[in-house]
Amino acid sequence: MKKIILAGEVPYVAVIAFAAVSYYVGQQMMPTEPKVAIAERGALIFQAVLERQGASREVLDAEVSQPVRAVLKKYADLGYVVIDASKDDAGNYVVAALPQGAIDISKDIASAIKKPATPQNQESPAGAK
Numbered sequence: 001m002k003k004i005i006l007a008g009e010v011p012y013v014a015v016i017a018f019a020a021v022s023y024y025v026g027q028q029m030m031p032t033e034p035k036v037a038i039a040e041r042g043a044l045i046f047q048a049v050l051e052r053q054g055a056s057r058e059v060l061d062a063e064v065s066q067p068v069r070a071v072l073k074k075y076a077d078l079g080y081v082v083i084d085a086s087k088d089d090a091g092n093y094v095v096a097a098l099p100q101g102a103i104d105i106s107k108d109i110a111s112a113i114k115k116p117a118t119p120q121n122q123e124s125p126a127g128a129k
Helices: 002-006 012-029 041-051 057-077 106-112
Strands: 036-039 081-084
Touching: 036 057, 036 106, 041 057, 041 106, 057 081, 057 106
Parallel strands: 036 081
Antiparallel strands: none
16 A cells, blocks of 8 residues: 555655646746737828828927837837738738737827817817808
């Protein structure tokens, strides 16, 4: 009976502990899926600049460049690699290959640089009606 319980000279408790530690180390060393985010940054910036025709460089920097950089930094800080992508007319992304689990952050960038709506009750400039 002693031989069955002790597994020879090594106790089963030590074998179980060694197996548990080996499993834990294996789980920690397993490669993880890369975190990838895609965005239509170029198209969104182009649209934002067109909405702000005649805006100064400082205004464009404050309303477009800084918010885009903030969104990109947010996802980079979360561990994502951000790929600048484009869409064709059918809505298909033009990226050679994406790993499983890639997310689209175009909506976050678009909301960050969305032009503020002008109030309807505000007077129009130079008395134009």
